[in-house]
Amino acid sequence: MAVTATDAHRTIDAIWRIEQAKLIAGLARLVRDVGLAEELAQDALVAALEQWPKSGIPDKPGAWLMAAAKHRGIDRLRRNRLIERKHEELGREIEAEGEGATPDLEAALDDDIGDDLLRLIFTACHPLLATEARVALTLRLIGGLTTEEIARAFLVPEPTVAQRIVRAKRTLAAKRVPFEVPRGAELAQRLASVLEVIYLIFNEGYSATAGDDWMRPQLCEEALHLGRILAGLAPNESEVHGLLALMETQASRLGARTGPSGEPILLLDQNRARWDQLLIRRGLAALERAEAVAKDEGRGLGPYALQGAIAACHARARTGGETDWARIVGLYGALAEITPSPVVELNRAVAVAMLAGPAAGLDLVDKLASEPALDAYHLLPSVRGDLLEKLGRLEEARAEFERAASLTRNERERRLLLNRAVACAR
Amino acid sequence: MGTFIEEVTKAGVMLATDGLQPSSKGKRVRLSGGKVTVIDGPFTESKELIASYALFQVKSMDEAIHWTKRFLEVLGKGECELRPIFEASDFSANVFPPEQAAREAATRQDMRRNAAKN
Numbered sequence: 001m002a003v004t005a006t007d008a009h010r011t012i013d014a015i016w017r018i019e020q021a022k023l024i025a026g027l028a029r030l031v032r033d034v035g036l037a038e039e040l041a042q043d044a045l046v047a048a049l050e051q052w053p054k055s056g057i058p059d060k061p062g063a064w065l066m067a068a069a070k071h072r073g074i075d076r077l078r079r080n081r082l083i084e085r086k087h088e089e090l091g092r093e094i095e096a097e098g099e100g101a102t103p104d105l106e107a108a109l110d111d112d113i114g115d116d117l118l119r120l121i122f123t124a125c126h127p128l129l130a131t132e133a134r135v136a137l138t139l140r141l142i143g144g145l146t147t148e149e150i151a152r153a154f155l156v157p158e159p160t161v162a163q164r165i166v167r168a169k170r171t172l173a174a175k176r177v178p179f180e181v182p183r184g185a186e187l188a189q190r191l192a193s194v195l196e197v198i199y200l201i202f203n204e205g206y207s208a209t210a211g212d213d214w215m216r217p218q219l220c221e222e223a224l225h226l227g228r229i230l231a232g233l234a235p236n237e238s239e240v241h242g243l244l245a246l247m248e249t250q251a252s253r254l255g256a257r258t259g260p261s262g263e264p265i266l267l268l269d270q271n272r273a274r275w276d277q278l279l280i281r282r283g284l285a286a287l288e289r290a291e292a293v294a295k296d297e298g299r300g301l302g303p304y305a306l307q308g309a310i311a312a313c314h315a316r317a318r319t320g321g322e323t324d325w326a327r328i329v330g331l332y333g334a335l336a337e338i339t340p341s342p343v344v345e346l347n348r349a350v351a352v353a354m355l356a357g358p359a360a361g362l363d364l365v366d367k368l369a370s371e372p373a374l375d376a377y378h379l380l381p382s383v384r385g386d387l388l389e390k391l392g393r394l395e396e397a398r399a400e401f402e403r404a405a406s407l408t409r410n411e412r413e414r415r416l417l418l419n420r421a422v423a424c425a426r
Numbered sequence: 427m428g429t430f431i432e433e434v435t436k437a438g439v440m441l442a443t444d445g446l447q448p449s450s451k452g453k454r455v456r457l458s459g460g461k462v463t464v465i466d467g468p469f470t471e472s473k474e475l476i477a478s479y480a481l482f483q484v485k486s487m488d489e490a491i492h493w494t495k496r497f498l499e500v501l502g503k504g505e506c507e508l509r510p511i512f513e514a515s516d517f518s519a520n521v522f523p524p525e526q527a528a529r530e531a532a533t534r535q536d537m538r539r540n541a542a543k544n
Binding site: 010011013014015017018061114117221224225226227228229231232233278282 | 432435436437438439441442481483485486488489491492493
């Protein structure tokens with residue numbers, strides 16, 4: 001079959017996107033160095049770009065890429081006399097094979113690819129790395145984004161991202177971070193780091209507004225993709241499904257949360273007909289899995305699953321009026337117990353106001369007034385203003401809306417708050 | 427087939443899939459000349475029958491082709507048809523105004539709700 005160069009390149013692009021994470025993961029286990037693994041994978045891509053347009057796309061492109069990368073790896077190990085140095089790093093298993101031997105690559109490759117990918121995710125999200133470095137490395141190695149795409153998505157210069165990635169890889173090598181899925185007590189803490197990275201990527205996309213670079217909203221999809229992969233690889237972790245439930249449900253509202261000119265529309269004012277029902281169903285299914293796993297282990301829901309459950313309460317309600325506020329209040333209570341925070345408390349106050357009236361909500365909000373963490377948090381006066389307005393205390397409400405407007409950094413939100421302040425003055 | 431499902435699940439690309447029961451359990455409803463006819467399966471006259479569908483989220487048609495190839499390799503033999511799904515963003519605002527998109531979604535939501543009740 002004749003393949004034109006452009007066709008072949010498009011196909012290679014697609015194959016690369018699908019195969020690269022698995023490729024890097026498999027290689028990283030062999031060479032015990034994520035940076036080197038990525039270089040070898042890139043070498044294999046270069047070889048494919050040279051050969052496939054002429055020879056056609058191989059039947060098993062993933063296996064071809066892996067074989068090509070392995071050859072480069074062995075060449076390099078020999079040529080650079082890295083083997084002696086690597087001996088130390090690889091440990092006894094290879095030393096036992098004697099001088100000059102190459103690692104038994106074939107046998108090692110028969111291991112489950114999924115395990116390698118999971119190891120790669122845990123390594124990229126290692127708590128040893130700064131948060132931005134974890135985010136960049138995860139998007140690069142598992143999401144397959146280019147440095148340029150990551151830079152555009154996070155509104156930072158490309159060299160900054162490139163440097164973060166280089167440094168992160170260097171740190172992992174220097175600290176000899178083992179390429180493995182942590183076990184036992186360490187697992188919970190390391191998993192929390194992975195989930196944090198994915199949710200951070202999601203939120204970065206979710207907070208992007210219309211008119212921003214298209215790469216930013218794209219981050220939501222990348223995070224969902226990562227979450228779905230993780231749910232496939234670690235199905236016995238309740239919080240993995242919990243985070244997925246939260247993201248799928250929040251993503252279902254993406255089309256409804258801004259108006260024609262990009263102004264934010266609050267949850268209760270959104271046109272629910274515009275919520276994506278497929279994503280809601282997926283979110284509810286993920287939540288069920290999170291609950292089932294937690295129940296099997298005789299544990300309660302974790303923070304992500306609880307937030308997923310709160311999001312699900314909204315998703316299930318056909319109209320704002322049908323919302324099960326009692327359940328939401330309970331879920332926020334449970335969330336406040338395991339992750340106490342004034343922000344959670346503020347959200348609980350809003351739910352209490354919806355359930356039991358603005359006065360009950362205001363009581364809770366007033367208790368937060370002295371909270372230093374909320375000093376510059378515009379949502380505190382914004383919520384307080386809303387409750388005071390409902391109680392007819394318009395003069396106080398106006399002052400709160402003005403204060404909230406002075407605290408927000410979002411121009412559209414500021415205008416909205418000032419309008420509400422003006423409305424109270426009439 | 428389980429292996430393939432596992433593969434696409436771990437790859438995080440498949441959003442939904444269902445297998446269809448044989449056409450002997452199916453019906454065809456036809457409206458012609460103002461008259462509705464219900465025809466019972468099986469539909470032996472058909473050259474090809476749809477046996478299942480799957481919804482994938484990928485970045486390009488080439489990626490979709492790659493996954494389909496993997497599916498067919500597992501299946502051994504067969505044919506798949508790939509179609510991109512229409513999304514509201516595929517229409518310009520004046521062709522497909524937001525209100526219509528909203529109505530559309532509302533209708534769909536009702537349909538799904540009804541389907542869920544059955």
